[in-house]
Amino acid sequence: MSKNYVIGYPRIGEKRELKKVLEDYWAKKVDFSEVEYVAENLRKRHWTYQKEAKIEYIASNDFSLYDNMLDTTILLGAIPQRFKDLKDQELYFAMARGNQDCVAMEMTKWFNTNYHYIVPEISKDTTFKLNSKKVIKEYKEAQELGINTKINLIGAITYLGLSKSIDNSDVFVHISSVVKVYKELLEEISKLNENIVVQFDEPLFVKDLEPKVLSLLKSVYDELSNVSPNIRIVVTTYFEHSNEATKILVNTPIWAVGLDFIHGSKNCDSLDLIKNSNKVLIAGVIDGRNIWKSNFEDKLNLLNEISKVISKENIIVGTSCSLLHVPFTLSYEEKLDGEIKSWLAFASEKLKELNLVSKQFFEVKLSLENIADIEKNKKDNNQRKVSTKIHNQKIQEEIRSLKQFERADKFQDRIKVQREFFKYDYLTTTTIGSFPQTPEIRENRKNYKANTISKEQYEAEIKKYIDYCVAFQEEIGLDILVHGEPERNDMVEYFGELMDGFVFTQNAWVQSYGSRCVKPPLIYGDVNRENPMTVEWIKYAQSKTSKVMKGMLTGPVTIINWSFVRDDLPRSEVAKQIAHGICKEVDDLQNAGIKMIQVDEAAFKEGYPLRVENIKAYENWAVDNFRLSVSSAKADTQIHTHMCYSEFNDIIKTIEAMDADVISIETARSGNRLLKIFKEVAYKQEIGPGIYDIHSPRVPSVEEMVNQIKALIEVLPKEQLWINPDCGLKTRKWPEVKESLKNMVEAVKIVKNI
Template identity: 70%
Template sequence: MSTKSYVVGFPRIGEKRELKKVLESFWAKKCSFDEVEKVSSNLKQKHWEYQKDAGIEYISSNDFSLYDNVLDTSIMLNAIPKRFQNLKAEELYFSMARGNKNSVAMEMTKWFNTNYHYIVPELSLEDEYKLNASKIINEYNEAKNLGIKTKINLIGPITFLALSKRVDRGDTFELLGKILPVYKELFKEISKLDEVITVQIDEPIFAKDNEAKVLSLIKPTYDELSMVTNNIKLIVTTYFEHSNEATKILTQTPVWGLGLDFVYGKDNLQVLEEIQNSGKKLVAGVVDGRNIWKNDIDTTLKLLEEISNVVSKENILISSSCSLLHTPFTLKYEVKMDENIKSWLSFSVEKLDEINLLAKVFFDGIENLSNEEAKALEENRKNNKNRKTSDLIHDKEVQERVDNFTKLNRDGKFEERIKIQRELLGYKDLATTTIGSFPQTPEIRKSRRDFKKGEISYETYEKDMKTYIDDCIAFQEECGLEVLVHGEPERNDMVEYFGEQLKGYGFSQNGWVQSYGSRCVKPPFIFGDISRPKPMTVDWITYAQSKTKKIMKGMLTGPVTILNWSFVRDDKPRSEVSKQIAVALSDEINDLQNAGIKIIQVDEAAFKEGYPLREKKIKTYEDWAVRDFKICVSSAKKETQIHTHMCYSEFNDIIKTIEAMDADVISIETARSGNELLKIFKEVGYKQEVGPGVYDIHSPRVPSVQEMVEQIKLLLEVLPKEQLWINPDCGLKTRKWEEVKPSLKNMVEAVNIIRNS
């Protein structure tokens, strides 16, 4: 019989980051685009075969992308900004994502509350949309030629518009009447591919609090799309939260099925009766697509039984909660991991087996399992039981210290602190600095890698790192930067580096997850109670400070970002885990200031992405997230200046929360958005100092001096020079020195021009 198993989407970067490697080789002009296409074709085939071999019935095509699926949708609709319209093929595609020597890239921001970034579409009323279905059609046929029938994944029109921006300042939803005909034309083209074909339309925007105006678009949109042709089975999928308002409307349309997330959207249980009454298929997302813990099959079966008490079993499909894009590829290469801990984990490939096993047990019954399937079920039960009782997880000493931690605020108010700091530190208005990291050269990466493998001694490794630090300091002094950083050569990643030194953290060898384009991160995972056995950064920072008379910033990742960029244990509330991290970091800040470090930056780049999608849950998150940032910096003396950094966030709705964090200086991304993000700081009368990014580090282009002069002038239209710092958007780790050096020299020169004007 049919397994009725379903996967929302699959990772595309490759099990050994093959896509990343070929893209970066192509961008470096070391290979042709033909090679990119060859590698991509091989990856798609492997990914489809993994799913087919695991018994998955509903496998996706068009979930693969060379950079981003939202960008692909812009291409599909011909939603091309004017500055790129004279370009063709791959030059057009990658220029939109990364910029080129003549044009800045399109804006990039977080995909809901994940660490994945999408390319923000730029739309206007004068756009002429027309269909480019070549990628979608070709990918479906690629799979078909391999004997694999796929469903076609699309970004839904309402979500696409909700995530876009109007460059002519209008309402993006006004354009629905212009893009919906293109979707209808696409459906006609898709309908020619097979006798019956399944189309999954992703509408995750429905999982947010939507205005009545947005909800009013759902029925006419999906009435129209459902009636284009009678051989398409249309499934509308949401995830990351419940989508009850939209679900109730969708049950009144002719769509074939609804995909709902029952892991992060438990309230979806409230609309089961409407789904049953509509006779629609329910794609039940019960296997976590965002975390790495092994599914508890028995617990999930109880949830499925609860669902099937309302929705007929024959109308249920067993699915991942969202695309598996957000989890690493496979555990196959984790040969160094503690076997106990490894037995608690499940990456994307392993989740395929979980979905299949759940479908077999749920639909066929335990008594009808094969010997192999019964063994897998018993192994699942054993591993989950072992995890609950393991002494690797629980540390009473940590629990007691955190429970009794009472210092929740710094000494002194900002006005008092900043006066002391200004006198002590003596920096000028429009002080120049960077966000922290400098380029991670192949030599630095090799040295770290060789040291981890035991192929070089610690003495050799330390010498390599200190040589890099020396070079970083020399360059910063040469180009005239005023507050320096050590460059972070010892850090593989801004979270993993700290996780490696905190008790309660685990690590993978190959647990890479796509962040954007070719950029991959390897999040650590929190399996137990967190503590700091010893100082983590003090030796490196104090060495760097000893090499210069200028101020050296200490660099830490904040507790909320460490939490949000890790895979977090699911047996304890996230708020409790975050507080444990914050207490550990407060010790690090105290050690740094006692070692003579006068400025400490506590990055909270992922603070905003942790926000719940639903309004009613936000205050609870803000309360503990602000609490934990303040716990982290509570040990800082009045004279110790605390910086924080946030990137790719809309601040209008959280500006009061940022104020409550009470950092002395905040640096933010603004280069791709002019001074728009900064205006809210003026509107609320924000007192603390601000470092708006004056150039985009996610693009390889080098901005000119004049370009940055104009950018700084825009900033000065919003805030006075006394309140402003000047810095790039973000860390420079992913850039090359040949891009970084001229860019920073131009930035310093631009500041000098402004100061002397």
């Protein structure tokens, strides 16, 4: 029998059905019953797909209306005090998105992915109480389809380890309380069936854990494993190796460990321990993080090496992590270049790969169709290696010939020139770059791509929107303006479409958070920027105002971290090609009179390795490539950058090394604790801490913003501070944007007059 296992599955829907119904509900266009109807149908459809693909271990409770960590907070009853008066969906979405009375919970990156989770808030007074409704309901739904699922849960140690202590108390003092709730849940689960697998996701185990945290593992999984004899517990990790944790887990009564052999090759060091413990190994060999077609020969070679240590009877072939991180299916990619498409596998195709690899590994008799699919896999992989689409000799030579890798002038000299040139004083107001992408803007872009309107009609609408954005910013008195980015579908996709080496899909959407989806570019070959990408639009916007117009670019590290990247070249080399292209764009912008340029590195922290031993190498190439991207900037060209969701304490020196003149950061949900590190290290460059949260529809009052600005000034000198929202405004509605920005500008006026 072929044994295979899917860690988790995408939930947004192959046509983003969940996104659409959620946004209709939030806009009060449909009742919550419609959300429940769509969600239930998606779950049933996804389980059926996996069953038809001959997947043995299929998950329930991997589905979420917003986020699995948020679901776990509801499951454990760990509701922050400010939400205590809310119930059901009102409570759930207020925690995720905020409302007029309650600030949303903080959101941050899920390890080194582009998925975001809602950060639990824990204090010494937090209490825990089981709410098992969702877990039980979804298991029974699958049962009705004749599918006995494994049940996915976030592990207790990962849940607490990723939580935020709101009173500086130790979150792990609650470990026994959380385990108690999980034991109650397992008691309920044990009544659902005679034999149930429960998967505890513990990705925290792949990080460098303190001995104090490691010491919790044995007691936690001893307790949980002994709740009921009809429950088999799997502890799964992913994104790196977890050797320290595995060494402990093999001495607990759990049934199986799930390890990532794609991004955690050092997991091979734990094979002897697993063998000696007679534990089952779920070997994650199908890549859940990237979209390139598996090479079956490589996968089988890896599995055969594993089976030299662990007997096949104790191996299950699995995905490296949840397939949440890849698009749903290639089925709707009708316009994708046929050759490139043949190199790809999305989530539904990975199910087929998993089935075929496990069949070959376990020597199950293959059908004629199976044999044909295996032969095609070999042919496609061989053809990719020799394809002429991949290599560009011209750009390779340009990269080899590069001589300048950083700006010629030091910050302390540049800033004097820039302050004189731009004539700004302190608490300068601006935005991060984008304004709302209205239905009309999206329709205009869609019609242009479909060739139903002319280029002239398309550009006229874009200019009309830029005019509107400029006029609005001037009307409310913003100091530094932006053009609003109406021509851009996405901050990475836009640039990728204008450079060689990228290819784009029609429907390869991946969930970022809640209903927010992104369609990452595919970097398949050498990257080259032949012509200017932004100059004409920024020049047009500048012609409409006498104020400074900020040029907006996306940095090389973010483009890498928000793309599916070719796996036949080091990421550092791919980033260098992109940085070279951005450098050309910076030069063209400044030569066109655009002297303030923002090179966003929103995903800089996201790409950090999870293990300390690998961080230095990443920082070196990431910083080098950012500096290369702005190396053409003259002294009077001010370079801004923007970073999202970053804990800066551990990377502040790296941020300094990037040498941007101004950095804007997200601090609205986390208060000034992120800002204090800049003071502690005597950070010299200028900073724009976000003073309000754009991920919530909530509009902060003038008084609230005044207090926030005063709090900022208590940490850093006002001369060092810029005032801005905490991120781009693309996903917000105009009424919220207008009121919030008016309040922001008014708040600055009040503070300046105090």
